[in-house]
Structures are given as structure tokens and as C-alpha cells.
Amino acid sequence: MTTLTAKPPLGAPLPPAARPKPQKTRSIASSRRLSLTVMTSPAVIWFLAFMIVPAISIFVVSLLDWQGLLAKSHFAGLENYQKMLRDPVFWSAVRNTAVHVGVVLAIMIPVSFMLGYYLNTKPRGHRALRVLFFTPALLSISARAMVFFGVFAPGGLVNGVLRAVGLGDIATPWLADPSTSLGVVIFIDLWAGIGFTAILFAARLTSVPTEIYEAAELDGASHWRKMWQVAFPIIKGYVGVVTMLQFLWTLFNSATTVLLLTKGGPGSSSTTLSFMVYNEAFIQSDIGYSQAIGVVLFVVGLVGMLIISRLIRQNY
Amino acid sequence: MAHDRPQHTSPLGYLSHGLVWLYGLLLAVPIYYLLVTAFKDNTAIFSSPAAPPTTFRFDNFINAFQFVDLGHALINSTGITIGAEILTLLLAMPAAYALARSEGKLGEFIEKLFAAGFLIPAFAALVPTVLLAIAMGLFYNPLFLVIFFPATQLPLSVLLLTQFMRAIPKELEESAMMDGASRWAILWRVYTPMIIPGLVTVALLNFLTFWNEYLFSLSILGTDTATRTVQVAVPSLIGQQTTDYGLLAAGCLISLIPVFLVYVLMQRRMENALVAGAVKG
Numbered sequence: 172m173t174t175l176t177a178k179p180p181l182g183a184p185l186p187p188a189a190r191p192k193p194q195k196t197r198s199i200a201s202s203r204r205l206s207l208t209v210m211t212s213p214a215v216i217w218f219l220a221f222m223i224v225p226a227i228s229i230f231v232v233s234l235l236d237w238q239g240l241l242a243k244s245h246f247a248g249l250e251n252y253q254k255m256l257r258d259p260v261f262w263s264a265v266r267n268t269a270v271h272v273g274v275v276l277a278i279m280i281p282v283s284f285m286l287g288y289y290l291n292t293k294p295r296g297h298r299a300l301r302v303l304f305f306t307p308a309l310l311s312i313s314a315r316a317m318v319f320f321g322v323f324a325p326g327g328l329v330n331g332v333l334r335a336v337g338l339g340d341i342a343t344p345w346l347a348d349p350s351t352s353l354g355v356v357i358f359i360d361l362w363a364g365i366g367f368t369a370i371l372f373a374a375r376l377t378s379v380p381t382e383i384y385e386a387a388e389l390d391g392a393s394h395w396r397k398m399w400q401v402a403f404p405i406i407k408g409y410v411g412v413v414t415m416l417q418f419l420w421t422l423f424n425s426a427t428t429v430l431l432l433t434k435g436g437p438g439s440s441s442t443t444l445s446f447m448v449y450n451e452a453f454i455q456s457d458i459g460y461s462q463a464i465g466v467v468l469f470v471v472g473l474v475g476m477l478i479i480s481r482l483i484r485q486n487y
Numbered sequence: 488m489a490h491d492r493p494q495h496t497s498p499l500g501y502l503s504h505g506l507v508w509l510y511g512l513l514l515a516v517p518i519y520y521l522l523v524t525a526f527k528d529n530t531a532i533f534s535s536p537a538a539p540p541t542t543f544r545f546d547n548f549i550n551a552f553q554f555v556d557l558g559h560a561l562i563n564s565t566g567i568t569i570g571a572e573i574l575t576l577l578l579a580m581p582a583a584y585a586l587a588r589s590e591g592k593l594g595e596f597i598e599k600l601f602a603a604g605f606l607i608p609a610f611a612a613l614v615p616t617v618l619l620a621i622a623m624g625l626f627y628n629p630l631f632l633v634i635f636f637p638a639t640q641l642p643l644s645v646l647l648l649t650q651f652m653r654a655i656p657k658e659l660e661e662s663a664m665m666d667g668a669s670r671w672a673i674l675w676r677v678y679t680p681m682i683i684p685g686l687v688t689v690a691l692l693n694f695l696t697f698w699n700e701y702l703f704s705l706s707i708l709g710t711d712t713a714t715r716t717v718q719v720a721v722p723s724l725i726g727q728q729t730t731d732y733g734l735l736a737a738g739c740l741i742s743l744i745p746v747f748l749v750y751v752l753m754q755r756r757m758e759n760a761l762v763a764g765a766v767k768g
Binding site for chain 2: 204206207208209210211213214215217218220221222223224225226228229232240241286289294296299300301302303304305306307308309310311312313314316317318319320321322324326327328330331332335362365366367370371374394395409412413415416419420423424426427430431445448449452453458461462465468469472476
């Protein structure tokens with residue numbers, strides 16, 4: 172009897188009549204289950220070992236007193252969390268993160284949606300616009316930061332142009348001025364994100380049948396009304412998903428931009444939670460404390476995602 | 488959509504065209520500034536930042552290349568990108584094939600796991616990953632990134648490839664099995680050639696992610712010239728006291744060349760890949 176798992180050897184197929192039919196289907200079903208396990212397990216194990224286990228272990232590390240990557244660690248209970256509540260830099264980072272994420276999403280999502288609608292009407296020059304909108308998506312976060320390091324330098328483009336048009340009084344060392352440093356970080360995220368998000372929306376809007384617009388036009392609807400009362404309700408679910416992803420992206424990935432441009436300063440004026448995770452671990456060498464902030468970041472991400480998805484569902 | 492183009496553009500219409508192009512201009516100007524800066528020295532940059540260069544000197548490019556040993560960094564980046572890319576596809580292809588053809592609960596569960604994993608930003612695991620590199624004895628070793636990077640791109644790669652493979656008719660697999668082909672043979676000889684467009688999409692996304700990665704490369708490989716990647720090498724052109732902005736711009740442009748080349752060669756593919764990769768989850 173053939174075992175259920177045995178596969179016929181290559182080049183020696185069994186004639187179809189050699190086995191009764193029910194047994195054969197069972198053999199295919201179970202060999203399918205086995206091959207599912209065998210073929211997916213490398214990917215699953217890899218993903219668990221290098222992504223999920225490290226991500227979960229932040230909860231454990233946050234309970235440790237761990238000063239430096241190569242130092243010994245001790246169990247410290249909730250000490251890191253207590254330190255956090257007393258740390259003015261942490262509260263400054265909470266405030267900055269709220270401003271950063273709030274401003275970026277509030278501007279990016281509506282503007283991108285309108286730009287996406289605009290692109291989808293295929294106006295003159297829309298191909299050139301598409302290429303322009305894509306360009307920031309090709310730049311690495313570090314290259315992006317380097318571009319704006321030059322643009323916002325004391326003798327860089329922005330100040331040069333301001334002086335040239337007689338607005339030299341506004342010129343400031345943008346990255347080293349506590350009133351503008353966070354603004355620059357927000358600006359860069361918007362600069363890079365709006366166009367690409369618009370292209371995502373435009374791609375989705377192509378699935379809206381033209382008849383629907385035509386019907387709205389018969390009722391005399393303007394572009395503004397077609398955009399918000401016809402197109403938006405149809406792709407609202409998609410807008411929600413994109414909002415969720417941009418939320419996570421903005422919340423977690425500001426560390427690189429902040430690290431390269433302002434190092435969180437001056438003072439803590441541009442310190443975000445994301446940057447603080449990096450800074451506490453690798454600059455201040457307080458691994459446990461860094462991961463306590465990492466846990467906060469994780470929880471904020473989770474709660475924010477739930478809120479956004481609840482908002483989408485409520486409006487359906 | 489011709490119906491969307493009114494015969495007469497209203498004042499509001501002109502305003503919206505104007506605003507859109509203003510944003511387009513806002514996107515173009517920093518790129519233009521990067522390009523012209525790369526050909527100037529600090530004096531020229533500070534005196535007239537927006538002006539085009541008066542001469543096309545490539546000194547900045549040559550100096551950037553030598554000062555921070557970009558040659559070495561490019562080799563490191565290339566090795567890591569190619570290694571991680573191959574490993575990602577080798578892990579993702581069989582998984583995608585099995586998931587595309589599975590009908591049971593287990594397959595569903597694994598797909599959900601990857602869909603949820605797509606939402607976890609790799610940054611969340613940055614510090615534990617560095618600790619893991621130390622524990623594995625692979626701190627400051629590019630090999631660790633080759634091993635680690637695939638994990639960050641597996642959810643997306645598996646989900647996208649699964650979708651592509653689902654589009655292949657089942658009968659093809661059944662008839663190949665009748666001929667006695669093993670599942671591995673079916674995967675590599677029947678399925679792989681049929682999903683080349685999907686494979687290219689995924690490969691492009693992975694290439695972009697791996698080549699452009701900064702924070703893990705910095706934290707795990709450090710800034711030593713022997714191990715650092717090109718993304719880490721370029722920002723080291725920022726000086727402690729003063730920075731030669733022309734040099735920095737030139738280094739930045741050098742690091743963009745591979746991505747730019749791929750984009751020029753397959754613009755459409757790249758654009759479609761980025762759109763597909765942004766939200767699949």
C-alpha cells in the first residue's frame with residue numbers, strides 16, 4: 172500500500188487506473204497539506220524568528236535595567252516606565268509626535284485625495300506630474316534628509332531665496348531654530364508623501380465607473396461635488412487603509428529624518444518618540460528605557476490603528 | 488475621461504491647475520537644487536544658491552567618492568541587496584505557491600499572519616534586532632543584514648506572489664502532477680516562468696527597500712568604512728563644524744544612480760510595483 176504522503180517518483184507516473192479514485196483524492200489532499208507545511212515553513216520560521224520574536228521581545232527588554240549593548244542586564248520591574256513618567260523629554264516627545272502625526276495626516280490625506288482625483292481626470296501634463304509625484308518615493312529616507320539638509324542650511328536655498336526677494340528677516344537656521352525644527356521634519360514628510368499618496372488614490376479611482384460621474388454631471392454636479400460626494404464615498408474604505416498605513420509610517424519612521432537633520436534638538440524641540448527609541452538605545456545607551464518608549468510607541472500605533480479602522484467602519 | 492474636461496475652464500479650474508503645478512514645482516525644486524549644488528563649491532552655493540552652475544566640474548563627485556570611500560560602500564550595498572533579494576525570493580516563492588494552492592484553514596491562517604505582519608513597521612524591532620545580531624556573533628557583519636532583511640519584506644513578497652500565482656489555472660498544476668512532476672518541479676518549471684511580471688514587481692520593491700535602508704544598516708554595521716553601506720556613507724560627508732554642501736550633494740547623487748537607472752529602464756513596472764506594494768496587506 173502506498174503511504175498517504177508518498178509522491179510518485181519523477182518519470183514513473185502511475186497509470187490513472189492503478190488506484191481507486193477516492194483514495195487518490197485523499198492522497199492529493201493530504202500531500203497538499205504536507206507540501207503546504209513544507210513549503211511555507213521556511214518563510215514562516217524566518218518571519219517569526221527575525222521579525223515577530225524581536226518585536227515581541229521589546230516588552231521583555233523594557234522591564235530590564237540594561238545600560239549599554241554589551242553590558243549585563245538586571246530585572247528592574249517597572250522602573251523604566253516610572254522614569255519615563257518623570258522624564259520631561261518624554262513628554263516633549265509625546266507632544267511633538269502628536270503634532271507631527273496629526274499635522275501630517277490632516278494635510279496629507281485630503282490634499283492627496285484631491286490630487287488623486289485631479290490626476291484621474293487626466294488633465295494636460297498629467298504624465299509629467301506623475302513622474303514628479305513618484306520621484307520622492309525613489310529617494311531613500313537618508314537621501315531625502317540630505318537634500319533638505321542643503322535646502323534648509325543657513326546659507327542654503329530657502330534662506331538664499333528669502334534674502335533675494337527682500338524677506339531676509341524671515342531667514343533663520345531652520346534646523347537649529349527650536350520654533351522651526353519640527354516644522355522642517357513635518358514639511359519633509361508632506362513633501363515626499365503627498366504626491367505618492369495621490370498616485371495611490373488615482374490608481375484606485377480608475378475603478379470608479381465613468382457612468383457614475385456622467386449621472387452626477389446630468390444633475391449639474393461640479394468637480395468639487397463629484398469629488399467629495401461621488402468619488403470619495405466609493406473609495407472611502409481604501410482611503411481609510413491608506414490613512415492607517417501613513418499613520419504607522421509617520422509614527423514609526425521619523426527617527427531617521429530627525430537623527431540626520433536635528434538630532435532631536437535644539438533642546439528637545441524636534442524629539443519624536445521614534446527618535447527617542449533610537450537615541451536612548453544607541454546614544455544614551457539605556458537599552459531598557461529605550462524599549463519602554465518602544466512599547467509606548469507600539470501601543471500608540473495599535474490604538475491609533477483601531478481608532479482609524481473604527482472610524483472607517485462607522486461611516487460605512 | 489474626456490467628459491471630465493469641461494470646454495471652458497472656470498476660474499476655480501485655473502486655480503486648481505495652478506495649485507497642482509505649484510506642488511509639482513515644490514517637488515522639482517529641491518531635486519534641481521541637489522543637481523546644481525553638486526557642481527558648485529560652498530562660495531558659489533552661498534552667494535547664489537538657486538543659480539545653475541557656471542562650469543561643469545566633476546571635482547565634487549571625484550572627491551566625494553574618495554573622501555568617504557564610496558566605492559567600498561557601493562560594493563557593500565550591492566552585496567547586501569543582491570544577497571537579501573535572492574534569499575527573500577527563495578523563501579517567498581515556495582510559500583506563495585503553497586498558499587495559492589491550499590484550500591484549508593492552515594493556509595488561511597498563514598496568509599493572515601503575513602497580512603498582519605505587513606502592518607508591523609520593522610522599526611519596532613530595531614533594538615532587539617541589534618541585540619540578536621550581537622547574540623549571533625554577526626554584529627558589524629554585512630551577512631546579518633542579508634539574513635535579516637528578507638524577514639522585513641517577506642509579508643509583502645509572499646502576499647503579492649500568492650496573488651499572482653492564484654491567477655494561474657489549477658488545471659495546469661493537476662495535469663503536470665498527472666505527468667508525475669513533483670511540486671518543486673511544478674513551482675520552478677511551470678509557475679515561475681508564468682509569473683515573471685509578478686516576480687519582477689516583487690524584486691523591484693525589495694531592491695528599493697534594501698538599497699535604500701538606513702537605520703538598521705547604521706545600527707548593525709556602524710560607520711566603519713569597511714562595513715558601512717552607501718546610505719550610511721553619504722551622510723558622513725556632513726562635517727563636524729562646516730559642511731561642503733557640493734560634496735554632500737554629489738555623494739547623494741552617486742547613491743541614487745542605481746535606483747535612477749532601474750527607474751529609467753522600467754519606469755512603468757516600477758510605478759506599478761510601488762502602487763501595488765503600498766497597500767497590499
